[in-house]
Amino acid sequence: MKVEQKKMQNALMESKDLSVFYGEYEAVKKASIPIYEKTVTAVIGPSGCGKSTFVRSLNRMNELIPGVEVKGEVLYHGDNIYDSKVDPVNLRRRIGMVFQKPNPFPKSISQNVSWGPKINGMTDALDDRVEEALKKAALWDEVKDKLDQNGLSLSGGQQQRLCIARAIAMEPEVILMDEPCSALDPISTGRVEDLLFELKKKYTIVIVTHNMQQAARISDHTAFMYQGDVIEFDETKKIFTRPSKKQTEDYVTGKFG
Amino acid sequence: MTDNHSYWAAIVRRCRNWNRNSRFSEKSVVIFLWLSAMVSILTTLGIVWVLFKESLPFFSEVSLFEYLMGTQWSPLFSPQKFGVLPLICGTFLIAAGAAMVAIPFGVGTAIFLSEYASNRTRDVIKPVMEVLSGIPTVVYGYFALTFITPLLQSVIADVEVFNALSGAIVVGIMTIPMVASLSDDAMRAVPDSLRYAAYALGSTKFETSFKIVFPAALSGVIASMVLAVSRAIGETMAVTLASGATPKLTLNPLESIQTMTAYIVQVSLGDTPQGTIEYQTIFVIGLTLFVITLCMNIVSNKVLDRYKLKYEV
Incomplete structure (x- = not known):
């Protein structure tokens, strides 16, 4: 019953027949995935299946790579983000992103976090914003005495949480995460996962992951992609217990991938 | 067999x-x-x-004090005066003026090439800049004397035929390719992940280029600036032709001056007998130049160490 209710709910974002080409190569083929508000949507699949390309097309980051062409549409609040009227800069202020490898700016910890609010014109009570974002990213206690230190001086796991804090500080609506734990050790990974449970109370999260256990643990919905196609999209529980497609079952049970 | x-x-x-x-x-x-x-x-x-x-x-x-503090330099005429300040002042005028030309245009070119230009544009501009740096400096000297100076004279009334400004401009133009090329390398060495991070936070191209990439490349950019100034200090032929041979303690760039290098040319070309004090002056000037450049290198290394940023690759 609950499943039905969720499906009835309108999606915050939705890709419709979204195809992404790198020159001739079609990396994502007519993907249609809904993304529901304040949930975690996981995108899983073997390497090269197009899952990173898919999330990057949700905030138009793909455009930064020369030779990329996008067909189809991505609806956000009902409007197509690929419409010529949409400014990708404004879009990305609403849809934040955390990358595979932590990439803090070579600036101080507080400057890293305040960058988003600053360029966004949210310059009032900047220190409070920084503190709040760092607290939400579960990093505050570790860095509160060294906010002036370079962000690069932190450990890898701390750097990734700094990047999450940096994304949160802008108060986006959606946070896209492209394998945010793949460069982290198990303890840091656990921390980031705990964080996701907290974050989804306030934000809508789309996470690409290689790690099926991680997808099973943290997500509400899961999309399984294979060779550019979205094979199956459903509630995470269903994907991992009784998937409707043979390929999905083979992948989640570890027969390939 | x-x-x-x-x-x-x-x-x-x-x-x-x-x-x-x-x-x-x-x-x-x-x-x-x-x-x-x-x-x-x-x-x-x-x-x-x-x-x-x-x-x-x-x-x-000549005492060291007299040499370093003297305000007149006339070793070749009597009364002989051995104060190096006019030559240092001339050299400083050229270097400062050249830096004012080379740094903004060089760094601007670098930001354009590394952040804004398409690959095709880069492929045109880079070789052209290399040609610019391949032109013999004596040609630049003639260019200054026969083109820049008349141009200056048509704009500003009291520009002398030989003047520091013309020399400084031409040395600045000469060093643009070096500043541009080295700063471009430094900026392109900034990992793309930083650019993506900036864009993902909703930064504009300008914010990304000027506030993220440029500061991240600052150590390399500063190194290119220091090299440009060193080059301007050591530059000889162009300033000899463009700025004249009048050692003068002045900060007016419209007058004729003499740099340390131009003085060495003047004496080396003349018939100064070996072993005389006039002859020795060029070695003293050479030594002074050497010390100045050495100090600049030391300072620039210190600056580099301070601004150097390490990335995890």
Whole structure:
């Protein structure tokens, strides 16, 4: 019953027949995935299946790579983000992103976090914003005495949480995460996962992951992609217990991938 | 015939063995490489030694204080005056003026090339800049004298035929490619992940280029600036032609001045007899130039260390 209710709910974002080409190569083929508000949507699949390309097309980051062409549409609040009227800069202020490898700016910890609010014109009570974002990213206690230190001086796991804090500080609506734990050790990974449970109370999260256990643990919905196609999209529980497609079952049970 | 053949075979065999005798060839390679390295070190030491040796007698006649603090420089006429300040001042005028031209345009070019230009535009601009830096400096001197100076004279009333401004501009133009190329390299070395991070936070291209990439490349950019100033200080032919040979303690760029390098040219071309104090002055000036450039290198290394940022790759 609950499943039905969720499906009835309108999606915050939705890709419709979204195809992404790198020159001739079609990396994502007519993907249609809904993304529901304040949930975690996981995108899983073997390497090269197009899952990173898919999330990057949700905030138009793909455009930064020369030779990329996008067909189809991505609806956000009902409007197509690929419409010529949409400014990708404004879009990305609403849809934040955390990358595979932590990439803090070579600036101080507080400057890293305040960058988003600053360029966004949210310059009032900047220190409070920084503190709040760092607290939400579960990093505050570790860095509160060294906010002036370079962000690069932190450990890898701390750097990734700094990047999450940096994304949160802008108060986006959606946070896209492209394998945010793949460069982290198990303890840091656990921390980031705990964080996701907290974050989804306030934000809508789309996470690409290689790690099926991680997808099973943290997500509400899961999309399984294979060779550019979205094979199956459903509630995470269903994907991992009784998937409707043979390929999905083979992948989640570890027969390939 | 057979004997001849076996004779050559023996030589070939011996050569092979000689090659195989790896200890010997290893050692000889190391010795050769060591000698190559020594050539430049010994040359440098030799030059410094000559500079000191020829400068010492000068300072037995002129005190160091008089040399460094004197405001008149006229070793070739009587009354002879040996105050180096006018030459340093001339050199400073040229270097400062050149920096004011080369740094904004060079860094601007670098930001354009690394962040804004398409690959096709880059492929055109880069070779053109290399041509610009391949033009002999004496040609730049003529260019300054026959083109820039008349242009300046048509705009500003009291520009002398030989003037510091014209020399500074042309030396600045000369050094643009160096600043642009080195700063471009530094900015392109900034990992793309930083650019993506900035864009993902909703930064504009301008914010990304000027507030993220540029500061991240600052150490390399500063190094290129320091090199440009060093180059301007050492530049000789262009300033000799464009800015004249009038050692003058002035900060007015419209007047004729003389740089330290231009003075060395003047004396070297003249008929100054060896061993005289006039002859020794060029070594003293050379030594002064050497000390100034050395200090600049030391300072720039310190600056580089301070601004150097390390990335996890």
